[in-house]
Amino acid sequence: MMNKLYNWIDERLDITPLWRDVADHEVPEHVNPAHHFSAFVYCFGGLTFFLVMIQVLSGVFLTMYYVPDIINAYTSVDYLQYKVQFGDIVRGMHHWGASLVIVMMFLHTLRVFFTGAYKAPREMNWVVGVLIFAVILGLGFTGYLLPWDNKALFATKVGIEIASSVPFIGDLIKEFLQGGDIVGAQTLTRFFALHVFILPAALLGLLAVHFIMIRRQGISGPL
Amino acid sequence: MAHDHNNNEKVVYIGDSRVRKVQRTNIPQDYSAYPGKTEAFIPNFLLKEWMVGAVVLVGFMVLVMSHPSPLGYPADPTNTSFIPMPDWYFLFLYQFLKYGYVTQSLVMFGAVLVPGVAFGGLLLAPWLDRGKDRRWYKRPVASGIMLLTLVSMIYLTYIAWTHYEHELEKRGIEPEHIERARLIKEGQINAGATMVPEEKVPLVATDEEGYEILNNSTCLTCHGTEIEGSSFAPSLRGIGDKYTADEIHDIIVNGIRTMPAQLDDNLNKGLTEDDLRVLAEWLAKQKAPTE
Numbered sequence: 001m002m003n004k005l006y007n008w009i010d011e012r013l014d015i016t017p018l019w020r021d022v023a024d025h026e027v028p029e030h031v032n033p034a035h036h037f038s039a040f041v042y043c044f045g046g047l048t049f050f051l052v053m054i055q056v057l058s059g060v061f062l063t064m065y066y067v068p069d070i071i072n073a074y075t076s077v078d079y080l081q082y083k084v085q086f087g088d089i090v091r092g093m094h095h096w097g098a099s100l101v102i103v104m105m106f107l108h109t110l111r112v113f114f115t116g117a118y119k120a121p122r123e124m125n126w127v128v129g130v131l132i133f134a135v136i137l138g139l140g141f142t143g144y145l146l147p148w149d150n151k152a153l154f155a156t157k158v159g160i161e162i163a164s165s166v167p168f169i170g171d172l173i174k175e176f177l178q179g180g181d182i183v184g185a186q187t188l189t190r191f192f193a194l195h196v197f198i199l200p201a202a203l204l205g206l207l208a209v210h211f212i213m214i215r216r217q218g219i220s221g222p223l
Numbered sequence: 224m225a226h227d228h229n230n231n232e233k234v235v236y237i238g239d240s241r242v243r244k245v246q247r248t249n250i251p252q253d254y255s256a257y258p259g260k261t262e263a264f265i266p267n268f269l270l271k272e273w274m275v276g277a278v279v280l281v282g283f284m285v286l287v288m289s290h291p292s293p294l295g296y297p298a299d300p301t302n303t304s305f306i307p308m309p310d311w312y313f314l315f316l317y318q319f320l321k322y323g324y325v326t327q328s329l330v331m332f333g334a335v336l337v338p339g340v341a342f343g344g345l346l347l348a349p350w351l352d353r354g355k356d357r358r359w360y361k362r363p364v365a366s367g368i369m370l371l372t373l374v375s376m377i378y379l380t381y382i383a384w385t386h387y388e389h390e391l392e393k394r395g396i397e398p399e400h401i402e403r404a405r406l407i408k409e410g411q412i413n414a415g416a417t418m419v420p421e422e423k424v425p426l427v428a429t430d431e432e433g434y435e436i437l438n439n440s441t442c443l444t445c446h447g448t449e450i451e452g453s454s455f456a457p458s459l460r461g462i463g464d465k466y467t468a469d470e471i472h473d474i475i476v477n478g479i480r481t482m483p484a485q486l487d488d489n490l491n492k493g494l495t496e497d498d499l500r501v502l503a504e505w506l507a508k509q510k511a512p513t514e
Contacts, residue, residue, distance in 0.1 A: 022264065022265065023263065023264060023265035023266075024263055024264070024265075025263070025264050026261040026262065026263060026264070027261060027262055027263070027264050027267075027268040028259065028261050029259030029260045029261060030259065032260070032262070032268065032271070033271070033275065034271050035259070035260055040275070043272065043275050046272055046275075046276070047275070047276065047279055050276050050279070050280075051283075054283075070298070074297040074298065074454065075297075075454060077294060078294060078414060078415050078454050079415045080415075081291070081292070081294055081414070081415065082407070082414040082415030083414075083415035083416075088291050088292070089287060089288065091292050092287035092288070092290070092291060092292045093283075093284075093287050094292075095292035095293075096283065096286050096287050096290070096292065097283070098310075099310075099311070099312070100283065102312050110369075110373075113348070113365075113369055114359040114366065114369075115357060115359075116352075116356065116357030116358065116359070116362065117357070118348055118349045119349060119352075119353075119355075119357060120349070122349075123349035123350065126348065126349050127346060127349075130342075130345050130346045131346075133345075134342075137312070137313075140310060140312065140313075141310075141313070144309070144310050147294060148297065148298045149294055149295035149296060149297060149298055149399070149400070150295050150296055150297075150298055150299060150302055150305045150399055151293075151295050151305075151308065151399065151400070152298060153298035153299075153300065154305050154306075154307035154308075155307055155308060155309045155310065157307065158307045158309060158317065159309060159313070162316075162320060165335070166335055167335060182300070183300075184300075220357070223357055223358055
């Protein structure tokens with residue numbers, strides 16, 4: 001039944017090459033931990049992606065309860081944490097996952113750096129990777145404000161203060177992030193939009209480019 | 224598959240001729256050039272990678288379940304005693320900017336030049352480190368700078384954290400999220416209650432003078448306009464079951480746990496000491512109705 005269905009679609013759309021290209025590409029021995037245990041360092045990139053997917057999924061569920069305004073933000077997080085079934089687990093996954101993404105991404109960056117994998121012809125993929133790094137730090141910074149407790153408010157105040165010390169455009173950055181004279185209602189909705197729509201869109205786009213490039217160029221050879 | 228006579232199965236060969244021959248300018252390395260055991264990505268390799276993923280997931284879920292994520296008290300811009308702390312991965316930068324010589328005389332240097340050069344260097348690493356060698360020990364400058372940066376980041380993070388812990392100890396502060404989690408466990412705060420109003424204990428004696436005093440007091444600021452409690456202060460309804468009038472008076476005057484003394488604030492609001500005595504007695508009358 002499934003075969004017939006697959007063949008019916010395949011005859012019309014020729015979908016086989018799409019997935020065979022992904023499925024059949026060879027994974028070399030030197031990145032396979034089953035052959036060399038030390039090759040586990042090559043898992044960090046995949047694990048970063050895995051954790052990013054956890055962040056996306058848990059984040060989607062958090063938005064079902066989270067209310068991005070200064071009256072309800074805190075109470076909705078409080079309600080989610082203590083009253084919603086498994087709410088503490090979903091929020092916990094998002095909270096701890098955020099830190100782990102950064103740890104894994106950092107390890108992945110170090111692996112690429114110390115194996116010299118960013119050298120020609122893979123310079124562009126390194127640049128995209130560093131941009132992904134920046135976007136993920138941005139996600140961490142904007143997400144930190146959303147629970148709207150004291151820790152969130154004061155950390156964001158300090159962060160915006162630092163950003164505003166940039167010469168010439170510092171005040172513009174501050175106004176863009178803050179949306180007003182103080183860290184308040186406008187800031188929260190801005191950070192919410194950045195955290196939930198703008199930065200994830202940028203992240204997914206950059207990840208797609210990252211993966212297309214690695215498929216085109218292949219993993220760098222053994223040292 | 225190909226051996227049985229069921230023709231529903233379309234045999235698909237690896238290297239199917241329908242995979243279009245595209246002229247690629249950047250042909251991926253053929254791994255058969257490396258002597259070794261290559262294997263197909265799906266399913267051979269992905270299944271192994273999945274096992275690594277499963278191990279990580281189990282460890283991750285253990286962390287999530289054993290450590291509930293923190294939540295302090297609602298943001299209060301007028302709070303002056305709160306020690307601002309960014310998330311741990313920004314601590315190194317935060318600590319770096321705290322050094323006087325970085326910020327006061329050389330704002331440009333601290334906030335812009337150093338992080339800018341560091342990020343720019345990372346972004347442009349492939350063009351700064353152009354040698355053919357890939358082994359880290361064969362490119363001592365690049366590896367040396369990276370190691371030095373790593374060590375300084377770890378050092379600055381460590382300093383920032385110990386400084387924070389030291390500050391907490393010196394000022395005798397229990398971090399808000401820890402305190403709140405403890406009070407919730409002890410039943411002092413009704414967490415998450417603000418969105419599900421539970422059946423309230425009715426107020427009694429609302430025609431008495433004490434009720435009028437209550438509405439002019441500072442109690443309502445934290446305990447809510449109907450003294451129903453908030454996410455950081457308990458409900459005062461039915462408080463008479465818990466404390467006597469004298470005890471309540473003492474709490475108002477001297478504070479209790481996280482609640483600061485309210486005497487001066489109430490006097491400033493125009494209440495008298497006698498009013499507070501009447502208020503304490505009125506609050507002591509607030510008992511839950513017996514069935």
